[in-house]
Amino acid sequence: MSARLEIDRIETSYGATRVLKGVSLDVAPGEFVALLGSSGCGKTTLLRTIAGFLSADAGEIRVGGRDISGEPPDRRGMAMVFQSYALWPHMTVAQNVGYGLRLKKWDRARIDARVNEILAMLKLDGFGHRNVTQLSGGQRQRVALGRALAVEPQVLLLDEPLSNLDARIREDVRHEIKALQKSLGITAIHVTHDREEAMVMADRIVILDAGQIAQVGPPETIYNAPNSPFVAAFMGATNVVRIEAERSGEAIVVAPGAGNRPARLARPGPQGFARGKLVAHFRSEAAELADAGADFADSLMLPGRIVQAAYPGGVWRYSVAVGESQFLVDAPEKRALGDAVAVRVPADALHLYQAGAS
Amino acid sequence: MSAALRWPLRAVLLGLAVFVIFGPLANLLIWSVAEAWFWPNKLPSQWGFRFWEVVFRPTGRAMESLWLSVWIALLTTAASLALSIPAGYALARGRLPWRPVVLLLFLMPQAFPSLPVYINIAQIFFAFDLNGTVPGVVLVHTVHGLVYSVWIATAAFAAIEPELEQAARNMGAGAPRTFFEVTLPLAAPGLVASAIFVFLESLDEFTGSFFVGAPEVRTLPLLLYNAAAGGNIQIASISALILLVPSVAFMLLVERFLKGEVMAKLGR
Ligand SMILES: Nc1ncnc2c1ncn2[C@@H]1O[C@H](COP(=O)(O)OP(=O)(O)O)[C@@H](O)[C@H]1O
Ligand SMILES: [Mg+2]
Numbered sequence: 274m275s276a277r278l279e280i281d282r283i284e285t286s287y288g289a290t291r292v293l294k295g296v297s298l299d300v301a302p303g304e305f306v307a308l309l310g311s312s313g314c315g316k317t318t319l320l321r322t323i324a325g326f327l328s329a330d331a332g333e334i335r336v337g338g339r340d341i342s343g344e345p346p347d348r349r350g351m352a353m354v355f356q357s358y359a360l361w362p363h364m365t366v367a368q369n370v371g372y373g374l375r376l377k378k379w380d381r382a383r384i385d386a387r388v389n390e391i392l393a394m395l396k397l398d399g400f401g402h403r404n405v406t407q408l409s410g411g412q413r414q415r416v417a418l419g420r421a422l423a424v425e426p427q428v429l430l431l432d433e434p435l436s437n438l439d440a441r442i443r444e445d446v447r448h449e450i451k452a453l454q455k456s457l458g459i460t461a462i463h464v465t466h467d468r469e470e471a472m473v474m475a476d477r478i479v480i481l482d483a484g485q486i487a488q489v490g491p492p493e494t495i496y497n498a499p500n501s502p503f504v505a506a507f508m509g510a511t512n513v514v515r516i517e518a519e520r521s522g523e524a525i526v527v528a529p530g531a532g533n534r535p536a537r538l539a540r541p542g543p544q545g546f547a548r549g550k551l552v553a554h555f556r557s558e559a560a561e562l563a564d565a566g567a568d569f570a571d572s573l574m575l576p577g578r579i580v581q582a583a584y585p586g587g588v589w590r591y592s593v594a595v596g597e598s599q600f601l602v603d604a605p606e607k608r609a610l611g612d613a614v615a616v617r618v619p620a621d622a623l624h625l626y627q628a629g630a631s
Numbered sequence: 632m633s634a635a636l637r638w639p640l641r642a643v644l645l646g647l648a649v650f651v652i653f654g655p656l657a658n659l660l661i662w663s664v665a666e667a668w669f670w671p672n673k674l675p676s677q678w679g680f681r682f683w684e685v686v687f688r689p690t691g692r693a694m695e696s697l698w699l700s701v702w703i704a705l706l707t708t709a710a711s712l713a714l715s716i717p718a719g720y721a722l723a724r725g726r727l728p729w730r731p732v733v734l735l736l737f738l739m740p741q742a743f744p745s746l747p748v749y750i751n752i753a754q755i756f757f758a759f760d761l762n763g764t765v766p767g768v769v770l771v772h773t774v775h776g777l778v779y780s781v782w783i784a785t786a787a788f789a790a791i792e793p794e795l796e797q798a799a800r801n802m803g804a805g806a807p808r809t810f811f812e813v814t815l816p817l818a819a820p821g822l823v824a825s826a827i828f829v830f831l832e833s834l835d836e837f838t839g840s841f842f843v844g845a846p847e848v849r850t851l852p853l854l855l856y857n858a859a860a861g862g863n864i865q866i867a868s869i870s871a872l873i874l875l876v877p878s879v880a881f882m883l884l885v886e887r888f889l890k891g892e893v894m895a896k897l898g899r
Binding site for chain 1: 792794795797798799800801802803804805806808813816817
């Protein structure tokens with residue numbers, strides 16, 4: 274029952290405020306896409322536009338090749354799991370799950386059988402007669418999912434369904450959702466602002482920034498090759514250092530700067546780069562701490578002092594003051610506050626962008 | 632406040648409350664079974680159920696008036712629900728720029744002294760031959776009831792998360808079906824509350840009934856007034872006691888159905 278979902282240059286506004294500024298996305302049948310972006314960037318707006326609760330000012334939405342932009346929400350063949358779950362408090366669990374089937378005019382026995390099947394699949398056996406108000410957050414979430422899955426939708430839309438759950442339940446439910454979606458072969462868009470959730474669940478990640486798509490790709494590509502400083506920062510490369518460099522063949526030569534020592538990095542830098550200012554992003558776990566005087570080939574060295582230390586588990590996380598800026602660096606060894614150290618960032622851990630281009 | 636002071640104070644307040652509520656009631660009760668009671672006696676000189684018998688006599692005016700009052704109250708309730716459900720829904724859901732104005736408009740009949748308002752209404756109704764008819768009285772009561780029922784219905788609909796309706800649309804229900812299967816059941820407690828309120832208001836209503844209905848349409852409050860004005864305090868007391876029955880039933884209903892949850896919804 275899966276279908277291709279094509280979103281073609283969609284623009285959506287609230288009053289005079291344009292929230293989606295031309296979003297295009299192609300989701301293959303059975304594909305699981307995670308829509309990732311910070312709060313307020315338009316994720317919910319996009320889902321609501323796809324589901325038909327908001328009408329787009331421009332653009333087209335196609336399901337299986339058919340343009341549904343003009344259809345009302347009840348004729349779009351989509352099932353949405355709302356962030357608030359939106360379960361009907363005047364119906365039991367079974368009535369909630371079976372509602373869509375009742376609308377399809379299935380007979381009672383068939384609905385009961387299907388509802389029981391769904392409840393069993395979601396480990397909610399025996400909950401059918403409960404009132405939804407008597408359920409825990411995790412159980413409600415699964416009822417909401419069951420209601421959406423019961424109708425075997427062509428497209429499943431999930432709006433941060435896990436954000437209200439405890440961290441521990443969340444892990445379980447992630448796997449449940451992913452496994453169900455794969456076994457049923459449903460095309461799915463999962464909205465989240467949790468990077469890790471997107472990474473572990475999605476076939477493909479879409480990064481949304483202020484109503485526009487910043488990057489689309491498989492998780493490992495987004496993680497390892499973010500195409501802009503925004504995506505790099507969003508994917509956790511939050512340490513930023515500005516450097517002056519010049520291209521030399523397949524390498525770049527970094528001039529000594531306010532924070533960094535001179536270096537030669539065996540990589541070409543951003544496309545079309547010859548010389549000038551670069552913005553380099555790196556992750557705390559991709560850098561290392563070296564002794565103050567040490568020098569490493571093919572690495573950016575940032576000498577500084579430890580100003581803060583914390584132990585989040587596994588490794589130590591140090592805050593290192595380098596010139597005016599501070600960097601977060603993970604290291605396995607314990608060091609004292611005030612120690613003079615050098616942050617070593619290997620060339621392949623650096624995400625380099627031309628300064629000024631964002 | 633010290634505990635030593637608190638208890639006596641509570642007892643006094645409670646005693647006052649009991650007196651204020653039950654004092655007049657006791658008076659009514661005594662009057663209803665007083666066959667003769669002359670000043671300056673503290674109690675009736677002759678007791679009996681003669682006047683009860685008069686009131687409940689099958690041919691008696693009182694029973695006729697009671698059924699008429701109930702019938703008018705039922706029609707009023709139906710009419711005000713039929714108007715306040717769509718109006719309340721539109722006010723709660725529609726993004727009307729003049730929403731506060733409309734809501735205030737429904738309060739207008741309450742803002743002016745009721746006497747001139749009803750005299751005017753009576754004059755208008757006269758032109759339409761509605762004076763002295765049941766539809767005329769129902770209309771007056773409905774206008775009066777709408778003040779409350781539209782506000783309560785608006786609150787009841789506004790308390791429903793739009794996502795609950797969207798979820799139904801999303802599952803494949805059209806707009807009318809969504810309204811009847813999700814919106815209306817969820818608003819029901821508030822609507823029932825407003826219906827009960829309108830019913831009781833209509834049952835009790837005097838001024839409008841007097842100007843529009845009298846003398847042809849004689850509701851129980853009008854009968855009560857006539858009896859009292861005519862010096863027949865026994866009949867008036869018994870009518871008042873009969874009128875009390877629905878009010879008490881209402882209190883019990885409120886107790887049973889309008890638990891904290893619903894009231895909280897109305898308050899939102
Ligand atoms: N009903 C609304 N009316 C006006 N503006 C809205 C409404 N809903 C959302 N917005 C605005 O649109 C932007 C995107 O919102 P939303 O799609 O909910 O973001 P996200 O789901 O990514 O957190 C936000 O700036 C938000 O303030
Ligand atoms: Mg959102």
